[in-house]
Amino acid sequence: MASPGLVPTPRTTAQRLPARGSHDRAAIEAILDEALVCHLGFVHEGQPFVIPTIHARVGETLYVHGSAASRMLRALEGGVPACVTVTLVDGLVMARSAFHHSMNYRSVVLLGTLRAVDDADRKLEALRAITEHVAPGRYAQVRPPNAKELLGTRVLELPIVEGSAKVRSGPPGDDPEDLALDCWAGVVPLALRAGAPIPAPDLRPGIGLPRELVDYSR
Amino acid sequence: MASPGLVPTPRTTAQRLPARGSHDRAAIEAILDEALVCHLGFVHEGQPFVIPTIHARVGETLYVHGSAASRMLRALEGGVPACVTVTLVDGLVMARSAFHHSMNYRSVVLLGTLRAVDDADRKLEALRAITEHVAPGRYAQVRPPNAKELLGTRVLELPIVEGSAKVRSGPPGDDPEDLALDCWAGVVPLALRAGAPIPAPDLRPGIGLPRELVDYSR
Numbered sequence: 001m002a003s004p005g006l007v008p009t010p011r012t013t014a015q016r017l018p019a020r021g022s023h024d025r026a027a028i029e030a031i032l033d034e035a036l037v038c039h040l041g042f043v044h045e046g047q048p049f050v051i052p053t054i055h056a057r058v059g060e061t062l063y064v065h066g067s068a069a070s071r072m073l074r075a076l077e078g079g080v081p082a083c084v085t086v087t088l089v090d091g092l093v094m095a096r097s098a099f100h101h102s103m104n105y106r107s108v109v110l111l112g113t114l115r116a117v118d119d120a121d122r123k124l125e126a127l128r129a130i131t132e133h134v135a136p137g138r139y140a141q142v143r144p145p146n147a148k149e150l151l152g153t154r155v156l157e158l159p160i161v162e163g164s165a166k167v168r169s170g171p172p173g174d175d176p177e178d179l180a181l182d183c184w185a186g187v188v189p190l191a192l193r194a195g196a197p198i199p200a201p202d203l204r205p206g207i208g209l210p211r212e213l214v215d216y217s218r
Numbered sequence: 219m220a221s222p223g224l225v226p227t228p229r230t231t232a233q234r235l236p237a238r239g240s241h242d243r244a245a246i247e248a249i250l251d252e253a254l255v256c257h258l259g260f261v262h263e264g265q266p267f268v269i270p271t272i273h274a275r276v277g278e279t280l281y282v283h284g285s286a287a288s289r290m291l292r293a294l295e296g297g298v299p300a301c302v303t304v305t306l307v308d309g310l311v312m313a314r315s316a317f318h319h320s321m322n323y324r325s326v327v328l329l330g331t332l333r334a335v336d337d338a339d340r341k342l343e344a345l346r347a348i349t350e351h352v353a354p355g356r357y358a359q360v361r362p363p364n365a366k367e368l369l370g371t372r373v374l375e376l377p378i379v380e381g382s383a384k385v386r387s388g389p390p391g392d393d394p395e396d397l398a399l400d401c402w403a404g405v406v407p408l409a410l411r412a413g414a415p416i417p418a419p420d421l422r423p424g425i426g427l428p429r430e431l432v433d434y435s436r
Contacts, residue, residue, distance in 0.1 A: 011265065036307055036408075037321065039257040041268035047229065048266050050259035050303040052325050085268040089254055089410065094431065097361040098349050099371070103255070107270050131316050141401050143315040153317070171418040183359050184425050188434050189413035190254075192307065200389040200403040207402050213312065216406050 012111065012164040022165045025060075031108045031165055032057045034218050035086035036134065036192065040064060042082045042114075044075045055084065056126065056133035062110065062158045063117070063126040073154040077116035084110045084158055092188040095172035096181045102168060104187060110163035117155040126155045137212040192218055230329065230382040240383045243278075249326045249383055250275045252436050253304035254352065254410065258282060260300045260332075262293045273302065274344065274351035280328065280376045281335070281344040291372040295334035302328045302376055310406040313390035314399045320386060322405060328381035335373040344373045355430040410436055 006012070006023040014021035022028070032038075038055040041048060055064050062084060066073045076082060091104035117123050124145065131139045145153065172185050194216040197209055223241040224230070232239035240246070250256075256273040259266060273282050280302060284291045294300060309322035335341050342363065349357045363371065390403050412434040415427055 011262075011267075037305060037323075039259075039268050039270075039303060039305070041257075041259040041266040041301070043261055043264075043266050044229075046261075047299050047329060048259040048261050048301045049229075049329075050257050050268050050301045050327065052257075052303060052305040052323065054321060081265050083259070083266045083268045085257060085270060087255060087257070087270040092352055092431075092434070094353065094356070095360070097363075097367075098345060098357060099361075099363050099367040101349055101352065101356075101360070103272060103352075105255075105270065109268065111265060111267075127316060131319055134310055134319065134321075135312065138312070138319075139316060142313065142319070143317075143396055143399060143401075145315075145317050149315075149317040171416070171420075174418075174420075178361055179420055180422070181361060182422075182425065183361075184428050184431070185418040185421055187416045187418075188431055189416065190410050191413065192408050193411040195407035195409065198389070198405045198407065200392075200405075202389075202392075202397055203403055204398070204400075207400065210402050213310075213402070213406055216310070 006161065006163055009162055012109065012162055014166065020166050020168055022167070024165065028108050028163060028165045029057060031088060031106045032062065032086055035088055036218060038084050038086045040082060040084050042076050042080055054130055054134060056129035058129045060160045062160055063129060063155055065127060065130055065153055065155045068152050068154045070154065073156060076114045076156055077154065079113050079115050082112065082114045082158065089190050090169065091190050093172045094185055094188065096174045096178040096183040096185050100172055100174050102172065104169050106165065106167045108163060108165045110158060110160060112158045112162055114156040114158050117157050120150065123150060123155045127153065135212045141210060224379065224381055227380055230327065230380055232384065238384050238386055242383065246326050246381060246383045247275060249306060249324045250280065250304055253306055254436060256282065256302050256304045258300060258302050260294050260298055272348055272352060274347035276347045278378045280378055281347060281373055283345060283348055283371055283373045286370050286372045288372065291374060294332045294374055295372065297331050297333050300330065300332045300376065307408050308387065309408050311390045312403055312406065314392045314396040314401040314403050318390055318392050320390065322387050324383065324385045326381060326383045328376060328378060330376050330380055332374040332376050335375050338368065341368060341373045345371065353430045359428060
């Protein structure tokens with residue numbers, strides 16, 4: 001059964017170009033899952049801050065983590081309003097006019113209140129999800145967090161309740177009178193691509209590249 | 219002569235891992251210039267918002283732009299506190315322990331007040347810079363903004379005065395007791411790569427790909 005979409009609110013509803021906006025949960029989840037990092041916005045002493053960080057989605061919850069000593073996470077764990085945005089850049093849209101230049105992208109903006117996850121089991125589950133978000137299959141191969149590491153890590157959760165996705169795709173939308181210009185127009189596709197993995201200098205001989213890192217892609 | 223760095227403030231000074239932080243202006247400018255998009259944070263009715271948008275730097279000023287009808291830009295042009303963050307993802311850092319997994323990245327966080335640029339010449343200069351930021355050499359080939367388009371476009375500027383860069387690079391930093399584990403460790407480099415350009419369906423025959431889009435890279 002299809003999961004219901006997020007309930008639109010005035011602040012998550014596109015005022016311009018509404019065709020680019022969506023509250024469809026599957027669309028939102030796919031973008032959250034593909035994005036490697038999110039940008040987390042919060043207010044501290046009247047000043048907005050936007051911090052890049054790794055996230056992971058488990059069902060209808062988004063998790064972020066960081067050091068228990070982090071100013072950012074300390075400011076957030078009291079339960080202040082936050083915004084989590086992820087952006088996938090898909091291409092440059094090159095038009096015949098400067099005005100119609102654009103970007104192809106898929107983005108999600110989530111609004112809500114981040115709260116600290118204190119329960120040890122849920123915290124461990126979130127950390128597992130964050131490792132698996134980056135490289136599925138990785139967690140089973142590595143040493144899991146010990147008690148001291150768990151204590152030194154803060155996990156915050158945001159329920160995926162209020163938010164929307166925005167997508168632009170396809171060719172440039174030039175004005176009809178510009179089509180005759182002697183100017184190339186089209187799209188340059190862009191994607192995050194992996195290069196050849198670089199083994200750690202202290203890697204023990206005889207340990208091959210694990211399957212999840214061969215031809216890595218999002 | 220080297221440009222002086224940004225003046226460190228408590229809110230732009232890393233409390234943890236200070237070696238990753240920098241106020242060096244050249245380092246900050248290089249990251250701003252390489253990043254295709256920024257994430258712009260501001261507060262509206264107590265709620266932080268983080269919006270992806272294209273930016274450009276001209277000297278010690280950062281410009282963003284958008285539709286004059288945009289709620290985001292209307293909220294900001296009055297001169298409210300803002301944060302502009304750019305993030306370049308350089309690689310996955312795969313450690314032997316879950317805890318030491320990380321990301322190689324270069325990021326910049328700028329704090330300040332965005333203000334509307336109303337002067338027509340400066341506005342046009344900013345729009346030119348934004349087009350050139352994405353594809354250097356492009357602006358001279360396209361139809362420049364006309365009066366109506368200029369009127370429909372809002373440009374905002376942020377002086378690059380308060381902010382810092384943060385960089386993580388190199389191999390994983392595993393605990394000595396984990397080095398013996400039977401687990402691959404190293405870095406998977408990542409970069410935004412261009413695919414083959416896709417001409418617009420209505421591109422006039424005989425117009426070749428311009429030089430700035432051949433083997434496009436940041």
